[in-house]
Amino acid sequence: MTAVQRVLLPDTNQSPAHVTKGIQIANDLCKASGLTEVIFLIPTKDSLTSGSLHQALGETILSAMMKGQPVKLPCGAQMRCETKRTLKWVSTPSVLIAVFAGQSMMDKIDSLQNLAAVVAVPWTPDAIESWVKTWSPQVLGQPTKLGKAAKAALHPS
Template sequence: MLNVQRLLLPDTNQSPLHILAGVKIADRLGETSNTLEVIFLVPAKASLTSGALHEALGSTVHNSLVKGKPVTLPSGAQMRCETMKTLQWVTKPSVIIAVFASQDMMDKVDALQNLVAVVAVPWTPDAIEDWNKTWSPQVLGKPKKVGTSAQAATKLIDDPVVEQAMKSLTSVANLATNVLHPSDEDLAKRILRILRSRDHGEPAENIKLWAIRNGWLPKAAERLETLAEKAFALRAKPKLDNPVHAEQSYQRWADAAGS
Protein backbone atom coordinates (compact mmCIF):
# COMPACT_ATOMS: atom_id res chain seq x y z
CA MET A 1 0.00 0.00 0.00
CA LEU A 2 3.04 2.31 -0.11
CA ASN A 3 2.65 3.43 -3.76
CA VAL A 4 -1.09 3.98 -3.69
CA GLN A 5 -2.44 7.31 -4.93
CA ARG A 6 -4.48 8.86 -2.14
CA LEU A 7 -6.99 11.66 -2.51
CA LEU A 8 -9.26 13.42 -0.03
CA LEU A 9 -12.54 14.97 -1.10
CA PRO A 10 -13.60 16.95 1.97
CA ASP A 11 -17.35 17.36 2.36
CA THR A 12 -17.92 20.78 3.82
CA ASN A 13 -21.68 20.94 3.36
CA GLN A 14 -22.70 17.26 3.82
CA SER A 15 -24.29 17.19 0.39
CA PRO A 16 -25.13 13.76 -1.08
CA LEU A 17 -24.07 15.10 -4.47
CA HIS A 18 -20.54 15.25 -3.09
CA ILE A 19 -20.51 11.44 -3.23
CA LEU A 20 -21.20 11.56 -6.97
CA ALA A 21 -18.14 13.79 -7.41
CA GLY A 22 -16.13 11.13 -5.60
CA VAL A 23 -17.39 8.44 -7.97
CA LYS A 24 -16.38 10.52 -10.97
CA ILE A 25 -12.90 11.00 -9.53
CA ALA A 26 -12.56 7.28 -8.84
CA ASP A 27 -13.69 6.53 -12.39
CA ARG A 28 -11.11 8.94 -13.80
CA LEU A 29 -8.36 7.38 -11.67
CA GLY A 30 -9.38 3.97 -12.94
CA GLU A 31 -9.21 5.16 -16.51
CA THR A 32 -5.77 6.76 -16.19
CA SER A 33 -4.35 3.67 -14.46
CA ASN A 34 -6.11 1.12 -16.71
CA THR A 35 -7.89 -0.26 -13.66
CA LEU A 36 -11.21 -1.95 -14.41
CA GLU A 37 -12.50 -2.37 -10.87
CA VAL A 38 -13.89 0.35 -8.56
CA ILE A 39 -15.09 -0.49 -5.07
CA PHE A 40 -17.79 1.72 -3.55
CA LEU A 41 -17.22 1.20 0.17
CA VAL A 42 -19.89 2.24 2.67
CA PRO A 43 -20.02 1.70 6.45
CA ALA A 44 -23.03 -0.65 6.36
CA LYS A 45 -25.88 -1.75 4.10
CA ALA A 46 -28.12 0.81 5.81
CA SER A 47 -25.80 3.55 4.58
CA LEU A 48 -26.67 2.55 1.03
CA THR A 49 -30.39 1.99 1.45
CA SER A 50 -31.04 5.31 3.19
CA GLY A 51 -32.25 8.18 1.07
CA ALA A 52 -29.07 10.27 0.72
CA LEU A 53 -27.20 7.94 -1.65
CA HIS A 54 -30.29 7.29 -3.75
CA GLU A 55 -30.37 11.00 -4.54
CA ALA A 56 -26.65 11.19 -5.23
CA LEU A 57 -26.29 8.13 -7.45
CA GLY A 58 -29.62 8.13 -9.25
CA SER A 59 -32.15 5.31 -9.27
CA THR A 60 -30.50 3.04 -11.84
CA VAL A 61 -27.04 2.97 -10.24
CA HIS A 62 -28.41 2.93 -6.70
CA ASN A 63 -30.81 0.05 -7.32
CA SER A 64 -28.07 -2.06 -8.92
CA LEU A 65 -25.69 -1.52 -6.01
CA VAL A 66 -28.42 -2.32 -3.47
CA LYS A 67 -29.06 -5.62 -5.30
CA GLY A 68 -25.35 -6.44 -5.25
CA LYS A 69 -24.92 -5.95 -8.99
CA PRO A 70 -21.93 -4.05 -10.42
CA VAL A 71 -22.51 -1.01 -12.59
CA THR A 72 -20.45 0.07 -15.57
CA LEU A 73 -18.86 3.51 -15.23
CA PRO A 74 -18.15 5.80 -18.23
CA SER A 75 -14.53 4.57 -18.37
CA GLY A 76 -15.73 0.98 -18.72
CA ALA A 77 -14.70 0.04 -15.19
CA GLN A 78 -17.07 -2.05 -13.12
CA MET A 79 -18.09 -0.52 -9.77
CA ARG A 80 -19.41 -2.76 -7.03
CA CYS A 81 -20.58 -1.91 -3.54
CA GLU A 82 -19.02 -3.34 -0.40
CA THR A 83 -19.57 -2.65 3.29
CA MET A 84 -17.13 -2.69 6.18
CA LYS A 85 -18.43 -6.18 6.99
CA THR A 86 -18.39 -7.70 3.50
CA LEU A 87 -15.07 -6.34 2.22
CA GLN A 88 -12.40 -8.82 3.28
CA TRP A 89 -9.78 -8.59 0.53
CA VAL A 90 -9.15 -7.21 -2.94
CA THR A 91 -8.06 -9.78 -5.50
CA LYS A 92 -7.13 -7.53 -8.43
CA PRO A 93 -5.94 -3.93 -8.94
CA SER A 94 -8.75 -1.63 -7.85
CA VAL A 95 -9.68 1.94 -7.04
CA ILE A 96 -11.64 2.32 -3.83
CA ILE A 97 -13.93 5.19 -2.87
CA ALA A 98 -14.51 5.33 0.88
CA VAL A 99 -17.95 6.88 1.40
CA PHE A 100 -18.88 8.45 4.75
CA ALA A 101 -15.28 7.62 5.64
CA SER A 102 -14.32 7.16 9.29
CA GLN A 103 -10.94 6.36 10.79
CA ASP A 104 -12.01 2.74 11.28
CA MET A 105 -12.89 2.54 7.60
CA MET A 106 -9.54 4.02 6.57
CA ASP A 107 -7.70 1.59 8.85
CA LYS A 108 -9.45 -1.23 7.00
CA VAL A 109 -8.51 0.32 3.66
CA ASP A 110 -4.89 0.64 4.76
CA ALA A 111 -4.81 -3.10 5.45
CA LEU A 112 -5.91 -4.04 1.92
CA GLN A 113 -3.65 -5.16 -0.90
CA ASN A 114 -3.99 -4.50 -4.66
CA LEU A 115 -5.25 -0.93 -4.35
CA VAL A 116 -4.18 1.49 -7.06
CA ALA A 117 -5.88 4.55 -5.61
CA VAL A 118 -8.04 5.61 -2.67
CA VAL A 119 -10.61 8.39 -2.72
CA ALA A 120 -11.74 9.27 0.80
CA VAL A 121 -15.04 11.13 1.22
CA PRO A 122 -15.58 11.78 4.94
CA TRP A 123 -18.92 13.11 6.17
CA THR A 124 -17.24 15.59 8.53
CA PRO A 125 -13.87 17.36 8.04
CA ASP A 126 -12.15 15.78 11.07
CA ALA A 127 -13.50 12.23 10.69
CA ILE A 128 -10.23 10.83 9.29
CA GLU A 129 -7.73 13.21 10.82
CA ASP A 130 -5.21 10.44 11.59
CA TRP A 131 -5.38 9.12 8.01
CA ASN A 132 -4.77 12.62 6.69
CA LYS A 133 -1.80 13.06 8.99
CA THR A 134 -0.37 9.67 8.05
CA TRP A 135 -0.57 9.97 4.28
CA SER A 136 -0.86 13.70 3.49
CA PRO A 137 -3.26 12.90 0.63
CA GLN A 138 -3.94 15.25 -2.23
CA VAL A 139 -6.83 17.42 -1.06
CA LEU A 140 -9.19 17.97 -3.98
CA GLY A 141 -10.64 21.43 -4.28
CA LYS A 142 -7.81 22.95 -2.26
CA PRO A 143 -5.84 25.62 -4.12
CA LYS A 144 -2.27 24.58 -4.92
CA LYS A 145 0.76 26.79 -4.66
CA VAL A 146 2.55 27.50 -7.91
CA GLY A 147 5.09 24.79 -8.65
CA THR A 148 3.61 22.16 -6.32
CA SER A 149 1.73 19.05 -7.36
CA ALA A 150 0.74 17.50 -4.03
CA GLN A 151 0.43 18.23 -0.38
CA ALA A 152 3.79 18.03 1.40
CA ALA A 153 4.08 14.97 3.61
CA THR A 154 3.75 15.67 7.31
CA LYS A 155 6.83 14.79 9.34
CA LEU A 156 5.53 12.27 11.85
CA ILE A 157 8.60 11.64 14.05
CA ASP A 158 10.55 14.74 15.05
CA ASP A 159 13.43 12.99 16.82
CA PRO A 160 15.81 11.67 14.11
CA VAL A 161 17.29 9.01 16.40
CA VAL A 162 13.85 7.63 17.18
CA GLU A 163 13.06 7.58 13.47
CA GLN A 164 16.25 5.67 12.68
CA ALA A 165 15.43 3.18 15.43
CA MET A 166 11.97 2.66 13.94
CA LYS A 167 13.53 2.17 10.50
CA SER A 168 15.80 -0.47 11.99
CA LEU A 169 12.82 -2.27 13.51
CA THR A 170 10.80 -2.00 10.30
CA SER A 171 13.63 -3.48 8.22
CA VAL A 172 13.47 -6.80 10.10
CA ALA A 173 9.87 -7.05 11.32
CA ASN A 174 7.28 -9.17 9.54
CA LEU A 175 4.95 -6.54 8.07
CA ALA A 176 2.64 -9.03 6.36
CA THR A 177 0.45 -9.59 9.39
CA ASN A 178 -1.77 -7.47 11.61
CA VAL A 179 -0.37 -9.22 14.70
CA LEU A 180 3.19 -8.64 15.85
CA HIS A 181 5.20 -11.85 15.94
CA PRO A 182 6.51 -12.47 19.49
CA SER A 183 10.12 -12.03 18.36
CA ASP A 184 9.24 -8.74 16.65
CA GLU A 185 7.41 -7.56 19.76
CA ASP A 186 10.39 -8.43 21.93
CA LEU A 187 12.68 -6.52 19.58
CA ALA A 188 10.32 -3.53 19.59
CA LYS A 189 10.30 -3.51 23.39
CA ARG A 190 14.09 -3.63 23.51
CA ILE A 191 14.51 -0.82 20.96
CA LEU A 192 12.03 1.39 22.79
CA ARG A 193 13.72 0.70 26.13
CA ILE A 194 17.10 1.61 24.65
CA LEU A 195 15.64 4.89 23.43
CA ARG A 196 14.08 5.63 26.81
CA SER A 197 17.37 4.85 28.55
CA ARG A 198 18.97 7.61 26.49
CA ASP A 199 16.18 10.09 27.25
CA HIS A 200 14.52 9.91 23.85
CA GLY A 201 10.77 10.02 23.52
CA GLU A 202 8.05 10.63 20.97
CA PRO A 203 4.25 10.77 21.13
CA ALA A 204 3.17 7.15 20.80
CA GLU A 205 0.44 8.07 18.32
CA ASN A 206 3.09 9.49 16.00
CA ILE A 207 4.97 6.19 16.19
CA LYS A 208 1.81 4.40 15.07
CA LEU A 209 1.13 6.76 12.18
CA TRP A 210 4.76 6.58 11.05
CA ALA A 211 4.59 2.79 11.12
CA ILE A 212 1.44 2.70 8.97
CA ARG A 213 3.02 5.08 6.47
CA ASN A 214 6.04 2.78 6.30
CA GLY A 215 4.21 -0.44 5.56
CA TRP A 216 2.89 -1.69 8.91
CA LEU A 217 -0.67 -2.92 8.98
CA PRO A 218 -2.90 -0.84 11.28
CA LYS A 219 -3.42 -3.39 14.08
CA ALA A 220 0.29 -4.13 14.32
CA ALA A 221 1.00 -0.41 14.32
CA GLU A 222 -1.49 0.03 17.16
CA ARG A 223 0.39 -2.59 19.18
CA LEU A 224 3.63 -0.73 18.52
CA GLU A 225 1.91 2.43 19.75
CA THR A 226 0.98 0.68 23.00
CA LEU A 227 4.55 -0.53 23.50
CA ALA A 228 5.92 2.96 22.81
CA GLU A 229 3.48 4.55 25.23
CA LYS A 230 4.57 2.18 28.00
CA ALA A 231 8.29 2.55 27.32
CA PHE A 232 8.36 6.33 27.05
CA ALA A 233 6.20 6.69 30.17
CA LEU A 234 8.73 4.91 32.39
CA ARG A 235 9.74 7.25 35.19
CA ALA A 236 13.19 5.74 35.64
CA LYS A 237 15.64 4.73 32.97
CA PRO A 238 15.21 0.98 32.33
CA LYS A 239 18.03 -1.49 32.90
CA LEU A 240 19.08 -3.19 29.68
CA ASP A 241 20.18 -6.74 29.01
CA ASN A 242 23.45 -6.91 27.10
CA PRO A 243 24.30 -3.19 27.50
CA VAL A 244 27.24 -3.45 25.08
CA HIS A 245 24.95 -4.55 22.25
CA ALA A 246 22.41 -1.89 23.24
CA GLU A 247 25.11 0.77 23.01
CA GLN A 248 26.17 -0.48 19.58
CA SER A 249 22.57 -0.33 18.36
CA TYR A 250 22.10 3.14 19.72
CA GLN A 251 25.29 4.40 18.07
CA ARG A 252 24.14 3.05 14.70
CA TRP A 253 20.87 4.98 14.99
CA ALA A 254 22.64 8.13 16.17
CA ASP A 255 25.20 7.94 13.35
CA ALA A 256 22.46 7.41 10.75
CA ALA A 257 20.58 10.37 12.21
CA GLY A 258 23.67 12.53 12.05
CA SER A 259 23.70 13.04 15.82
Protein backbone atom coordinates in the same frame (compact mmCIF):
# COMPACT_ATOMS: atom_id res chain seq x y z
CA MET B 1 2.95 -2.91 -6.36
CA THR B 2 3.37 0.81 -6.79
CA ALA B 3 2.43 3.32 -4.13
CA VAL B 4 -1.25 3.82 -3.45
CA GLN B 5 -2.58 7.16 -4.70
CA ARG B 6 -4.64 8.83 -1.97
CA VAL B 7 -7.19 11.58 -2.59
CA LEU B 8 -9.24 13.48 -0.01
CA LEU B 9 -12.48 15.30 -0.79
CA PRO B 10 -12.66 17.56 2.27
CA ASP B 11 -16.09 19.09 1.58
CA THR B 12 -17.94 17.05 4.17
CA ASN B 13 -21.43 18.43 3.73
CA GLN B 14 -22.58 14.93 2.68
CA SER B 15 -24.37 16.28 -0.38
CA PRO B 16 -25.17 14.13 -3.43
CA ALA B 17 -22.73 16.25 -5.46
CA HIS B 18 -19.91 15.33 -3.05
CA VAL B 19 -20.48 11.59 -3.53
CA THR B 20 -20.87 12.05 -7.29
CA LYS B 21 -17.50 13.87 -7.34
CA GLY B 22 -15.88 10.88 -5.61
CA ILE B 23 -17.26 8.55 -8.30
CA GLN B 24 -16.08 10.93 -11.03
CA ILE B 25 -12.56 10.96 -9.57
CA ALA B 26 -12.53 7.14 -9.41
CA ASN B 27 -13.71 7.00 -13.03
CA ASP B 28 -10.94 9.43 -14.08
CA LEU B 29 -8.31 7.42 -12.19
CA CYS B 30 -9.44 4.21 -13.90
CA LYS B 31 -9.47 5.87 -17.30
CA ALA B 32 -5.93 7.22 -16.81
CA SER B 33 -4.50 3.97 -15.42
CA GLY B 34 -6.45 1.32 -17.31
CA LEU B 35 -7.86 -0.16 -14.10
CA THR B 36 -11.21 -1.91 -14.44
CA GLU B 37 -12.36 -2.34 -10.84
CA VAL B 38 -13.85 0.23 -8.45
CA ILE B 39 -15.06 -0.52 -4.93
CA PHE B 40 -17.75 1.78 -3.51
CA LEU B 41 -17.21 1.26 0.23
CA ILE B 42 -19.93 2.37 2.64
CA PRO B 43 -20.21 1.98 6.42
CA THR B 44 -23.32 -0.27 6.30
CA LYS B 45 -25.81 -1.46 3.68
CA ASP B 46 -28.37 0.91 5.23
CA SER B 47 -26.18 3.79 4.02
CA LEU B 48 -27.41 3.11 0.48
CA THR B 49 -30.93 4.16 1.36
CA SER B 50 -29.88 7.43 2.98
CA GLY B 51 -31.06 10.57 1.26
CA SER B 52 -27.75 11.75 -0.16
CA LEU B 53 -26.60 8.38 -1.53
CA HIS B 54 -30.03 7.68 -2.97
CA GLN B 55 -29.92 11.06 -4.73
CA ALA B 56 -26.30 10.74 -5.84
CA LEU B 57 -26.59 7.24 -7.29
CA GLY B 58 -30.04 7.37 -8.83
CA GLU B 59 -32.60 4.59 -8.88
CA THR B 60 -30.91 2.30 -11.47
CA ILE B 61 -27.47 2.26 -9.82
CA LEU B 62 -28.96 2.11 -6.33
CA SER B 63 -31.11 -0.88 -7.27
CA ALA B 64 -28.15 -2.76 -8.75
CA MET B 65 -25.98 -2.06 -5.70
CA MET B 66 -28.73 -3.14 -3.31
CA LYS B 67 -28.78 -6.48 -5.17
CA GLY B 68 -25.00 -6.79 -5.02
CA GLN B 69 -24.60 -6.26 -8.77
CA PRO B 70 -21.76 -4.18 -10.22
CA VAL B 71 -22.47 -1.13 -12.36
CA LYS B 72 -20.46 0.13 -15.31
CA LEU B 73 -18.79 3.53 -15.08
CA PRO B 74 -18.36 5.75 -18.17
CA CYS B 75 -14.72 4.63 -18.57
CA GLY B 76 -15.84 0.99 -18.70
CA ALA B 77 -14.70 0.03 -15.20
CA GLN B 78 -17.05 -2.01 -13.02
CA MET B 79 -18.05 -0.47 -9.69
CA ARG B 80 -19.31 -2.73 -6.93
CA CYS B 81 -20.62 -1.86 -3.50
CA GLU B 82 -19.11 -3.27 -0.32
CA THR B 83 -19.59 -2.45 3.34
CA LYS B 84 -16.96 -2.20 6.03
CA ARG B 85 -18.11 -5.64 7.21
CA THR B 86 -18.27 -7.40 3.82
CA LEU B 87 -14.98 -6.18 2.32
CA LYS B 88 -12.39 -8.80 3.21
CA TRP B 89 -9.84 -8.55 0.38
CA VAL B 90 -9.22 -7.02 -3.03
CA SER B 91 -8.29 -9.60 -5.66
CA THR B 92 -7.36 -7.28 -8.55
CA PRO B 93 -5.82 -3.80 -8.59
CA SER B 94 -8.67 -1.43 -7.80
CA VAL B 95 -9.71 2.11 -6.98
CA LEU B 96 -11.63 2.36 -3.71
CA ILE B 97 -14.10 5.13 -2.86
CA ALA B 98 -14.53 5.39 0.92
CA VAL B 99 -17.95 7.03 1.32
CA PHE B 100 -18.88 8.63 4.66
CA ALA B 101 -15.50 7.40 5.90
CA GLY B 102 -14.47 7.31 9.52
CA GLN B 103 -11.09 6.38 10.97
CA SER B 104 -11.99 2.69 11.51
CA MET B 105 -12.97 2.41 7.83
CA MET B 106 -9.68 3.99 6.77
CA ASP B 107 -7.73 1.64 9.07
CA LYS B 108 -9.40 -1.32 7.35
CA ILE B 109 -8.57 0.13 3.93
CA ASP B 110 -4.92 0.57 4.92
CA SER B 111 -4.71 -3.16 5.67
CA LEU B 112 -5.86 -4.17 2.16
CA GLN B 113 -3.60 -5.26 -0.71
CA ASN B 114 -4.13 -4.47 -4.42
CA LEU B 115 -5.40 -0.92 -4.01
CA ALA B 116 -4.10 1.45 -6.68
CA ALA B 117 -5.97 4.47 -5.32
CA VAL B 118 -8.21 5.52 -2.44
CA VAL B 119 -10.72 8.36 -2.74
CA ALA B 120 -11.80 9.39 0.77
CA VAL B 121 -15.15 11.11 1.29
CA PRO B 122 -15.19 11.62 5.08
CA TRP B 123 -18.29 11.78 7.26
CA THR B 124 -17.15 14.90 9.15
CA PRO B 125 -14.17 17.27 8.79
CA ASP B 126 -12.11 15.49 11.46
CA ALA B 127 -13.42 11.93 10.92
CA ILE B 128 -10.22 10.71 9.25
CA GLU B 129 -7.73 13.16 10.72
CA SER B 130 -5.25 10.42 11.67
CA TRP B 131 -5.35 8.96 8.13
CA VAL B 132 -4.74 12.42 6.64
CA LYS B 133 -1.76 13.01 8.95
CA THR B 134 -0.30 9.59 8.15
CA TRP B 135 -0.65 9.66 4.35
CA SER B 136 -0.83 13.36 3.34
CA PRO B 137 -3.34 12.67 0.55
CA GLN B 138 -3.94 14.96 -2.39
CA VAL B 139 -6.68 17.36 -1.25
CA LEU B 140 -9.24 18.27 -3.92
CA GLY B 141 -11.43 21.30 -3.35
CA GLN B 142 -12.10 23.38 -0.30
CA PRO B 143 -14.08 22.04 2.63
CA THR B 144 -17.29 23.75 3.69
CA LYS B 145 -15.96 23.71 7.23
CA LEU B 146 -12.27 23.07 7.78
CA GLY B 147 -11.40 20.32 10.20
CA LYS B 148 -8.00 20.32 11.89
CA ALA B 149 -6.47 17.85 9.42
CA ALA B 150 -7.80 19.70 6.37
CA LYS B 151 -6.50 23.00 7.78
CA ALA B 152 -3.05 21.48 8.21
CA ALA B 153 -3.08 19.97 4.70
CA LEU B 154 -4.28 23.16 3.03
CA HIS B 155 -2.28 25.62 5.15
CA PRO B 156 0.99 23.96 6.25
CA SER B 157 2.98 26.00 8.74
